[in-house]
Amino acid sequence: MKEENVxxxxxxxxxxxxxxxxxxxxxxxxxxxxxxxxxNKQNEIMLQQRAHQKYHSPLLWTNTCCSHQREGETNIQAxxxxxxxxxxxxxxxxxxxxxxxxxxxxxxxxEHELDHVMIGYYEGNPIINTEEVENWKWMPIxxxxxxxxxxxxxxxxxxxxxxxxFYHFLEDHxx
Numbered sequence: 001m002k003e004e005n006v007x008x009x010x011x012x013x014x015x016x017x018x019x020x021x022x023x024x025x026x027x028x029x030x031x032x033x034x035x036x037x038x039x040n041k042q043n044e045i046m047l048q049q050r051a052h053q054k055y056h057s058p059l060l061w062t063n064t065c066c067s068h069q070r071e072g073e074t075n076i077q078a079x080x081x082x083x084x085x086x087x088x089x090x091x092x093x094x095x096x097x098x099x100x101x102x103x104x105x106x107x108x109x110x111e112h113e114l115d116h117v118m119i120g121y122y123e124g125n126p127i128i129n130t131e132e133v134e135n136w137k138w139m140p141i142x143x144x145x146x147x148x149x150x151x152x153x154x155x156x157x158x159x160x161x162x163x164x165x166f167y168h169f170l171e172d173h174x175x
Contacts (some may be wrong), residue, residue: 006031007132028110044138062156
């Protein structure tokens with residue numbers, strides 16, 4: 001299978017090139033990414049546990065799905081595609097905000113991403129792709145916040161960063 005390219009960007013999210021995904025993570029080059037949070041009517045987030053065979057962060061819990069946009073794909077198109085590929089369902093997505101973060105892994109790779117954070121709503125159960133996802137669960141937002149403080153080692157490094165921003169976004173935009 002051909003390795004996917006990521007879209008290299010500047011801090012204004014303007015495309016400046018393409019690079020193979022692994023090389024971008026080895027060189028810690030800023031690239032475009034997205035993170036999807038799917039919630040239900042009980043205000044729970046659908047979490048996924050990354051598959052055991054993933055090359056980084058295997059078996060750690062994270063947001064519903066995240067990945068990288070393909071060239072020519074909008075953020076929403078990319079989020080919808082990957083949500084269906086990983087979790088087996090489609091739902092409407094809305095982009096909330098974006099930000100830049102840099103997070104090194106123990107294996108020498110580094111995430112340096114301009115991350116577009118999206119939200120969607122769904123009431124069913126996913127049909128997970130076991131090549132990508134080991135397990136899933138619904139978890140109340142406050143329980144995630146508390147569990148991250150007690151068990152930070154079971155969550156992906158980027159989810160801990162993104163969840164904090166997502167949590168504060170929701171707090172700031174309560175109607």
